[in-house]
Amino acid sequence: MKKESILFLFLGVFWGLMGVVYWFWSRDVTGAVMLAGSVFLGLIPGLYLYYWYRRSGYHLRAEDRPDASIEEGAGVIDAFPDNSIWPMIFAIGCMFGVLALVFGTWLAIPAIAFGLSAMIGFTAESRRGGNI
Amino acid sequence: MTDVIDRPVNLDSDDQGPVNPDHGHDHGHDHHGPSGLVKWMTSTDHKVIGISYTVTSLTMMIIGGAFAEIIRAQLVSPTSTLVSFAQYNELFTMHGSVMIYLFVGPFAFAGLANYLVPLQIGAPDMAFPRLNLLSYWLYLSGSLVMLSGFLTSGGAANFGWVGYAPLSNVTASPGSGADLWIVALMLTGFSAIFSGVNLVATIFYLRAPGMTLFRMPIFTWNMLITGILILLAFPILTGGLVMLYCDRHFGTHIFTVSGGGVPLLWQHIFWFWGHPEVYILALPMFGMVTEVFAVFSKKPIFGYRGMVFATISIGALSLGVWAHHMFTTGAVLLPFFSAMSLLIAVPTGIKMFNWIGTMWGGKVTYSTSMLMAMGFLFTFLVGGITGIYLASPPIDFFTHDTYFVVAHFHSVVMALVLGAMSAIFLWFPKMSGIMLNERLGKFQFWFLFIGTQVFTFPMYLVGLKGMPRRMAVYPNNPSWQSLNQWASVGALLIGISMVFFIVNALYSFKKRVPAGDNPWDAQTLEWYTSSPPPAHNFVSLPPIHSERPTWDYNHPDHLSLGHGDKEKAKAGS
Ligand code: HEM
Ligand SMILES: [Cu+2]
Numbered sequence: 020m021k022k023e024s025i026l027f028l029f030l031g032v033f034w035g036l037m038g039v040v041y042w043f044w045s046r047d048v049t050g051a052v053m054l055a056g057s058v059f060l061g062l063i064p065g066l067y068l069y070y071w072y073r074r075s076g077y078h079l080r081a082e083d084r085p086d087a088s089i090e091e092g093a094g095v096i097d098a099f100p101d102n103s104i105w106p107m108i109f110a111i112g113c114m115f116g117v118l119a120l121v122f123g124t125w126l127a128i129p130a131i132a133f134g135l136s137a138m139i140g141f142t143a144e145s146r147r148g149g150n151i
Numbered sequence: 152m153t154d155v156i157d158r159p160v161n162l163d164s165d166d167q168g169p170v171n172p173d174h175g176h177d178h179g180h181d182h183h184g185p186s187g188l189v190k191w192m193t194s195t196d197h198k199v200i201g202i203s204y205t206v207t208s209l210t211m212m213i214i215g216g217a218f219a220e221i222i223r224a225q226l227v228s229p230t231s232t233l234v235s236f237a238q239y240n241e242l243f244t245m246h247g248s249v250m251i252y253l254f255v256g257p258f259a260f261a262g263l264a265n266y267l268v269p270l271q272i273g274a275p276d277m278a279f280p281r282l283n284l285l286s287y288w289l290y291l292s293g294s295l296v297m298l299s300g301f302l303t304s305g306g307a308a309n310f311g312w313v314g315y316a317p318l319s320n321v322t323a324s325p326g327s328g329a330d331l332w333i334v335a336l337m338l339t340g341f342s343a344i345f346s347g348v349n350l351v352a353t354i355f356y357l358r359a360p361g362m363t364l365f366r367m368p369i370f371t372w373n374m375l376i377t378g379i380l381i382l383l384a385f386p387i388l389t390g391g392l393v394m395l396y397c398d399r400h401f402g403t404h405i406f407t408v409s410g411g412g413v414p415l416l417w418q419h420i421f422w423f424w425g426h427p428e429v430y431i432l433a434l435p436m437f438g439m440v441t442e443v444f445a446v447f448s449k450k451p452i453f454g455y456r457g458m459v460f461a462t463i464s465i466g467a468l469s470l471g472v473w474a475h476h477m478f479t480t481g482a483v484l485l486p487f488f489s490a491m492s493l494l495i496a497v498p499t500g501i502k503m504f505n506w507i508g509t510m511w512g513g514k515v516t517y518s519t520s521m522l523m524a525m526g527f528l529f530t531f532l533v534g535g536i537t538g539i540y541l542a543s544p545p546i547d548f549f550t551h552d553t554y555f556v557v558a559h560f561h562s563v564v565m566a567l568v569l570g571a572m573s574a575i576f577l578w579f580p581k582m583s584g585i586m587l588n589e590r591l592g593k594f595q596f597w598f599l600f601i602g603t604q605v606f607t608f609p610m611y612l613v614g615l616k617g618m619p620r621r622m623a624v625y626p627n628n629p630s631w632q633s634l635n636q637w638a639s640v641g642a643l644l645i646g647i648s649m650v651f652f653i654v655n656a657l658y659s660f661k662k663r664v665p666a667g668d669n670p671w672d673a674q675t676l677e678w679y680t681s682s683p684p685p686a687h688n689f690v691s692l693p694p695i696h697s698e699r700p701t702w703d704y705n706h707p708d709h710l711s712l713g714h715g716d717k718e719k720a721k722a723g724s
Contacts, residue, residue: 022364023355026463030379033467041471045484049419050474053387057470060383068355081360089692092360093160098153099276099687102184102193106281110288113341114296117334120396121327141281 020075021083024068031061103144109137156275158359159689195280198684200287201266202582205575207291208258212568214298215249216649218242223642226635229625239623240309241301241328247312248332252339253294255567256428259435260381261286261346263574264374266582268350270677271368273359273695275687278352279345286345293338300328308332311621313425314395316406316417321399330399333392340389347381350374359676361695365459368675368698369452372459373438376466380427380434383470388424391417415482422473430469433563434462436570437502440524443573444506445699446673447521448513454505455698461498461505468495478544479551485544492542499535503528518671519592523573526600527566530607534562537611552621555614558607565603565645572599572652577673579659580666584682588662591655598648606641609634674699 038054041047072078081087112133119126185193191203222242225233234242265283269276277283300307305326310318314332317323354367354375367375395417397403404410406417445452452458471491474483506528515521537559540546550556572595579587613634618625625631669678679701680689693704703710 020355027379029463030467034470037471041484041487044487047484049416050423053419053423054470056387057383082358082362083364085361085363085366085696087360087695089158089360089694090160092158094158096156096158096275096357098155100153100195100281102190103195103281103284104193106195106285107192107288110285110292110338113289113338114292117296117337120334120400121330 020068020072020080021077024065024072027061027065027068029061029065031058031065034058034061100144103141105137105140105144108133108140112137154687156687159691193284195276195284196686197265197269197277197280197283198582198688200283201262201264203287204257204265204290205262205582207287207294208254208262211249211253211294212258213649215246215254216646218246218249220642220646222246223639225623227632227639229629229632231624234623236623237306237309240621241307243621244309244311244332245298245300245307248297248308249294250564251312251428251432252336253290253297255432255564255571256343257290257339258571259432259567260343260350260374260377261290263439263578264346264350264377264435267578267677268353268371268374269357270581270680270684270688271371271675272354272357272362273676273689273692274353274357275689276357277349278357279349282345283349286342286349289338289342289345293335293342296331296338297335300331303327303331305329313421314417315421316395316398316414317408319395319399319417320407330396333396333399336392337389340385340392343381343385344389347378347385350378351382354378359692359695362676365456366695366698368438369441369455369458369462370435370438370675373434373441373462376462377431377434380431380466380469384424384427384431387420388428391420391424394420415477415480418477418480419473422476423470425476426473427469429563430465432567434465436527436567436574437462439574439577440527440570441502441506441509442673442675443520443524443577444509446577446671447516447518447524448510449516449672450509450513451674451699452505453508453511454501457501458505461501464498465495468498475542475547478547489542489544493539496535496539496542503532503535518576519587519589519596520573520576522593522596522600523569523576526596526603527569527573530562530569530600530603531566533607534559534566537562550614552619553614554610554618554620557620558610558614561610562603562607565607569599569603572596577671578677580670581677581682581684583660584666585659585662586664586666586670587659588655591651591658595648595651595655598644598651602641602644602646602648604641606638606645609637609641613638669701669705672702672705674702676700679704 034054035058038051038058041054042051045051081091112130112135115126115130115133119130184190190199194200221234222239225231225239225242265277268274298307303326305328307328308314308324308331310324310329319329354371358367364372394403394405398406398412404412406412406414408414441452441458468491472488472495474488475492477483478485478488537555541550541556541559576587576592579585613631616628616631616634618628618631618635625635666682668681670682671678675698676692676695677684679693693700697703697710
């Protein structure tokens with residue numbers, strides 16, 4: 020995770036420097052604020068990744084080492100979900116949600132109905148490890 | 152069922168190569184999942200989602216292209232009445248919006264990226280498969296919402312794809328078409344953010360052993376930087392849209408002078424997203440053609456590290472150039488933005504140099520894919536050079552909002568279309584298991600390439616003569632007519648090229664020339680597995696000792712050595 024964290028940290032610092040130059044040269048609040056926000060976007064993930072790298076005792080994972088063999092990565096990678104209808108249902112809920120902003124609040128009813136059932140579905144599915 | 156996936160490791164035999172006939176069948180569990188519509192709606196497999204994204208975004212390209220053909224037909228005569236002024240405004244707005252928000256973006260960072268990134272790094276899927284599926288459905292529903300503007304009584308949005316305040320306020324642009332445009336972009340905005348999250352997480356956490364950052368294919372590298380830029384840029388656009396909506400309906404005055412707001416703020420917010428967005432669109436295509444150049448030159452990528460650092464610096468610098476779109480407002484720091492814009496041309500130039508270096512001295516095959524990539528190179532060069540002109544304020548003052556700008560960014564976006572086509576011809580066999588027809592492909596290339604130049608060059612000239620963009624008629628300047636007619640001829644040629652593409656796809660699916668695992672003798676990991684790959688992608692993985700593991704596996708006598716591996720290889724490991 021070392022290089023990954025350095026990438027983010029570098030970007031954050033770079034944008035910070037750019038933001039400082041920009042602020043003192045232009046005194047434009049809008050741009051300076053947006054650049055300041057971007058600094059956080061670089062630093063927060065960067066520090067988070069570095070934190071985990073440090074917590075692992077500066078351990079290099081098999082994918083970080085050029086000499087690693089495939090066998091070193093043997094074992095479970097992760098659990099991956101199978102088919103699920105809920106993302107679509109949730110997106111339909113979102114769609115009704117934004118349409119409610121355009122055509123009237125009554126559309127919030129299907130929005131909530133779809134959204135809520137999708138959330139319940141998602142949760143149940145994750146607990147069961149179930150299918151659709 | 153949730154699948155718990157093990158690393159595909161063959162401890163017993165090393166010879167389970169890609170040619171193994173059992174390939175793809177000895178996978179622990181069989182996947183007899185749903186097919187057809189249900190598969191499209193529910194599959195969390197990154198390959199299915201990637202193909203859904205690709206097909207949907209290409210459909211959007213056809214729709215946006217149809218709008219463009221109508222625009223070009225209208226401009227054939229100075230006093231044409233093919234469409235009304237109001238319709239013309241809707242057409243160029245929706246043409247720009249469909250192309251940028253619904254075609255290139257999703258194609259670039261979600262279509263092929265979804266399909267290829269896990270394959271290129273030896274992962275079984277994206278890190279968050281259900282989030283990925285949600286991304287797709289938000290994108291599709293957002294697209295439908297935006298296009299549904301045409302069905303409302305007031306018509307679709309008509310304030311340009313940039314939605315500048317105060318034109319986009321509720322007095323100047325009443326009607327639900329405008330609102331549909333705003334809320335559609337909220338949906339697609341979240342969709343993009345989720346794609347960005349997925350890309351970064353996948354690349355950080357799901358690489359195969361030995362696949363260090365500096366061995367990732369350049370396409371994957373570019374998608375990593377693209378993902379980071381998405382995370383940075385899209386929330387700002389979405390935030391701006393929320394503000395715009397509040398101004399229109401909740402009585403706030405963020406962008407309206409009357410209540411103490413600042414219209415220019417919208418431009419700052421929009422372009423703080425908008426310029427990184429240019430690279431969000433371009434970096435994926437850069438990555439695609441990089442792979443194409445390497446594959447069809449039978450060489451490793453020239454200057455791999457330089458390429459990576461160029462991508463990182465483009466990403467870093469792309470945040471400091473937004474106001475080059477605002478030079479003529481008279482309210483931005485010209486030297487800063489001009490200098491930063493010129494600076495960003497340097498890493499882009501390095502990439503150009505490296506692409507040429509990759510072809511140099513290689514065994515170049517002039518396949519359709521390679522021709523498209525070369526067409527990309529030329530067209531992007533034209534767009535890049537005129538971009539350097541525009542980055543200098545004295546020139547921009549004279550050309551801003553003329554057809555010169557339209558021509559500049561069409562050189563860029565048509566280059567991206569060529570890059571996209573190049574990628575489709577390269578990876579279609581992997582995605583489908585069958586080959587596209589080369590002959591039809593070459594016809595497509597020549598129509599597309601020549602059409603693009605015939606379309607853009609007259610627009611540069613007519614722009615220099617002063618023709619403003621977004622004009623439905625030009626009755627006082629009949630001398631602009633012939634240049635406009637040439638541009639329309641170019642547009643027609645581009646349109647015909649797309650017919651060749653569709654015919655090619657249909658024909659190839661009928662002919663079904665089998666592709667095999669690695670028809671191009673390509674280098675990266677996705678060509679190691681079968682075409683199309685099995686569920687969860689790999690039955691076995693080759694050792695990863697360089698940035699082109701498949702090549703090393705297939706050509707043990709021509710090892711391409713990864714960085715820092717030379718000594719080790721000499722030692723015989
Ligand atoms: C057949 C190919 C194409 C043709 C013939 C074409 C034609 C045009 C024309 C004539 C305009 C100017 C309209 C005006 O200002 O009155 C325009 C605007 C625009 N085009 Fe294209 N275009 C094509 C492809 C693309 C592609 C592939 C993209 C993006 C990926 C794109 C993005 C845009 C954008 C963003 C605008 C600005 C819209 C606005 O002013 O709000 N175009 N196009
Ligand atoms: Cu820009």
